[in-house]
Amino acid sequence: MGERATTEKKGMVLTTPERCKHCGLCLKACPKDAISFAEDINQAGYQYTVIDHEKCIVCGMCYVTCPDFVYEIKAY
Numbered sequence: 611m612g613e614r615a616t617t618e619k620k621g622m623v624l625t626t627p628e629r630c631k632h633c634g635l636c637l638k639a640c641p642k643d644a645i646s647f648a649e650d651i652n653q654a655g656y657q658y659t660v661i662d663h664e665k666c667i668v669c670g671m672c673y674v675t676c677p678d679f680v681y682e683i684k685a686y
């Protein structure tokens with residue numbers, strides 16, 4: 611499905627929930643504890659990640675950590 615835009619600041623984080631495999635690496639990598647799992651599952655049957663837009667500082671750690679390319683960083 612479509613990408614979800616987040617945040618203001620110096621850019622935004624986009625996610626593609628259908629790629630998430632629920633490995634949890636990005637939750638550990640995020641310095642702001644801004645990532646959690648949704649209650650819903652994606653088409654592959656995994657709970658996917660969601661970003662707390664208030665907490666996210668667009669540092670890019672989730673982008674560099676996720677092995678399944680869930681995240682993209684869009685700079686303004």
Ligand code: SF4
Binds near residue numbers: 669
């Ligand atoms: S960009 Fe940084 S602060 Fe925002 S969700 Fe990803 S790891 Fe967390």
Ligand code: SF4
Binds near residue numbers: 634635659675680681
């Ligand atoms: S690192 Fe990627 S695949 Fe793993 S939980 Fe985070 S978004 Fe999902």
